[in-house]
Amino acid sequence: MTYQFSSVSKRIFRSEIRELLKWTRKPGMISLSGGLPDPSLFPIQDIIGLTGEVLTEKGFLALQYGPTQGEPEMLEALIQHMREFGDEASVEQVCVTSSSQQGIDLLSLLFLDEGAPIIMELPSYLGAVQAFRRCGADMRGIPLDEDGMDTEYLQSVLDKMKKEGKKPRFIYTVPDFQNPSGITLSLERRHELLKIAGENAIPLIEDSPYRELSFTGKVLPSLWTISGGKGVIMLKTFSKILFPGMRMGWLVADVPVIDKIAMLKQSVDLCTPSFNQLILAEYIRRGKMKQTIEKAIACYRPKWTAMLKSLEQHMPKEVEWSKPSGGMFLWLKLPEGIDTKEIFKTALEHNITYVIGHPFHCDDSGGNTLRLNFSFPSIEQIEEGVKRLAGMIREVLHK
Ligand SMILES: Cc1ncc(COP(=O)(O)O)c(C=O)c1O
Incomplete structure (x- = not known):
């Protein structure tokens, strides 16, 4: 049989990262790679209890199709x-999604045609790069500095695009403790970004899974809140603050956008499982979510400190890294000319894995970058892992 696949199928590739991560199961390997929550935080007993309650009291709803x-x-x-x-929103401004990756997918379906220009950060979340690439979007990257997206650069890109007669369909940003860099968009830049988006009538997609995971107590207002909900579409998820296993997320936007999203979602999965929704709704209603987030912060804060300390202690001076104050990731920049994909094999020989930085860049740059995760490994693994990584980088630098 010769299958005739769609043009979309020709734009999907096996993830380089997934291929490399196959190695992480090798015994003795220290993985600083995945974006996984620490499973010791999963409230298993609470979920067992709530599952029984929901089935007993609302089984007729939980096991049925839902809105x-x-x-x-x-x-x-x-x-x-x-x-x-x-963040304030009305019920009409919210749509439940099967986690935020589905939100990204639905927004791609809603806004993108082949060749449609969009703006995103350099680097940006890989799952978004893949979804937008799959739709054939013309992705334009805006570099980050320690205050997030460089809005001056953004303005210059928009001016250039205007001359070409082009306007981005949206600007996609991960403003809080970004994946992959850990960087947060400063308050000043949030205002600047909203001003630019507003003046140019470009919708802003604010994807913020890590916002609640602040280790300093400081949480900046969301773009949704600053804008009063105008022109901003916010994507949220429980994957990072609770657990990813129920695939529960939500999208917040203007009512006309929500109407369209709900229509699209009908064609994608009809509804997110009612079973999961009723369990988590009760979990939140009982005030458990706030406690869980506090526990997560208490678990991740010492791991974050350990990673920053170990980098300070061991990394050669030629290496730069981000200094986030929340989330799950840290971003390393090696001297130009060192390809983190090429040296990945050497890392495996040292029983250590990271995520190569290049696929997070929509413009094919970033060969000398890599992402480290501190939420999943133990403190001991972080300390030993960073030490090994630093030793290996030193070897590569002095070869
Ligand atoms: C920025 C960002 N958006 C979306 C997602 C997707 O998460 P989920 O689909 O589990 O909600 C992730 C996961 O790593 C992420 O980092």
Whole structure:
């Protein structure tokens, strides 16, 4: 049989990163690579209890198809959760998604045609790069500095695009403790970005899975809140603050956008499982989510400190790294000319893995960068892993 695949299928590739991560299961390997939460935080007993309760009391709803936009109880719970973190929205402005990757997928379907220009950060979240590439988007990257997206550079790109008669369909940003860099968009830059997006009538997609995971207590207002909900579409998820196994997320936007998203979602999965929604809605309603997040912060803060300390102690001076104050990741820049994909094999020989930085760049740059994760490994693994990585980089530098 000769299959005739779609043009979309020709734009999807096996992830280089997944191929490399196959090695992480080797015994003795220290993995500083995945973006996984620490499983010791999973509230297994609570979920066992709530599962029984939901099945006993609302089994007829939990095991049934549900409304595409979300179970009413879940929508109310999401409003409560957002309010606890400073974001106001009405039920009509929210759509439950099967985690935020589905939100990205639905927004790609809603906004993108082949060749449609979009703006994103350099580097940016890999799952978004893949989704936008799959749609054939013309991705334009804006570099980051320690304050997030360089808005002056953004303005110059928009001016250039205007001359070409082009306008981006949206600007995609991960403003809080970004994946992969850990960098946060400063308050000043948030205002600047909203001003530029507003003046040019470009929607902003704010993807913020890590916002609640601040280790300093400082959480900047979301773009959604600063803008009063105008022109901003916010993607949220429980994957990083609770667990990813239920695939629960949500999207917040203007009502006309939510209407379209709900229609698209019907064609994608009809609805996110009611079972999962009713369990998590109850979890939030009982005030458990806030406690879980506090526990996560208490678990990740010493790991984050250990990684920063170990880098300071061991890394050669030629290497630069980001200094995030939350989230799960840290970003390393090696001297130009060192390819982190090429030296990955050497890292494996030292029983250490990281994530190569190049695939996070929509413009094919970033060969000398890499991402480190500190949420999953233990403190001992972080200390030993960074020491080994530093030793290996030193060897490569002095070859
Ligand atoms: C910035 C960002 N957005 C979206 C996602 C997707 O998460 P999920 O689909 O599990 O909600 C991730 C996962 O790593 C992420 O880092």
